[in-house]
Amino acid sequence: MVSPVVRGDQNPEFVKANESYSQGHFQEAIDGYQNLVRSGHRSANLFYDLGNAWFRFGNFGESILNYERALALDPHHPEAAANLRLVRDEARALALKRSALERYLEVGTSTQYSIVASTAFWLALFALTHLFYSRRRSAAVIVFIVFTIAVFAGAVYALYSLETGSKGQALAIVTGQNIEARLATADNASSVLALPPGSEIKILNQRGDWIYAALPNHLRGWIPAHGAQLVRL
Secondary structure, three states: OOOOOOOOOOOHHHHHHHHHHHOOOHHHHHHHHHHHHHOOOOOHHHHHHHHHHHHHHOOHHHHHHHHHHHHHHOOOOHHHHHHHHHHHHHHOOOOOOOOHHHHHHOOOOHHHHHHHHHHHHHHHHHHHHHHHHOOOOOHHHHHHHHHHHHHHHHHHHHHHHHHHOOOOOOEEEEOOOOEEEEOOOOOOOOEEEEEOOOOEEEEEEEEOOEEEEEEHHHEEEEEEHHHEEEOOO
16 A cells, blocks of 8 residues: 655645645646656655655556655655555566675665765875875874775775666666567567566667667566656656
8 A cells, every 4th residue: 555645845836736646636646746847856755756646546657667766866765665665566567686786785875975985085185195294104094095095996886886787877667558678679579578567677778769778587678768767867
């Protein structure tokens, strides 16, 4: 069961969309939330509410897309995470396989790794400056520099892995109906995999009206570009 709408935004358009949702006017609620998105508003609660409205409207693909967008902004949004699991199970959507390293690195967020990398960089720079102007070479300072450089390198690697991994910038959700990945950019090409709405893909390339993507089950194939949307706007 999808949780009630989160009411943390006092924007009048947001409040109006929430009222439409509460009254069961889900198409009006969707239109209101999407107008806010198009005007540049971005918040986890907004995408969470939009996901709820799409679910009530019966569109699992769009619902999952917006729960994913909520979690991309706030990985610790419990309602979005819970509803995503429920809707994904009901839609029988397919998920990309994540490596053990990806699962391990997901204990942190891109923002957190960026802060760690930046802090380590400046600490190493200050320590190097101190060492350069110091008359004596302190072993403790040298060890500290090596440590901060190692932390910086590790944080940069973690950030790169997250941004390019299965949950990174290229993550997209199948929102179209009857979407099949194919071996070539043609509707009559051999099918690789049927993708229920809400399934995850990772966009690798685009050619005209087709996108080449990494698929669940470690497969790859071409799907119509209109059939999927990027999670990150």
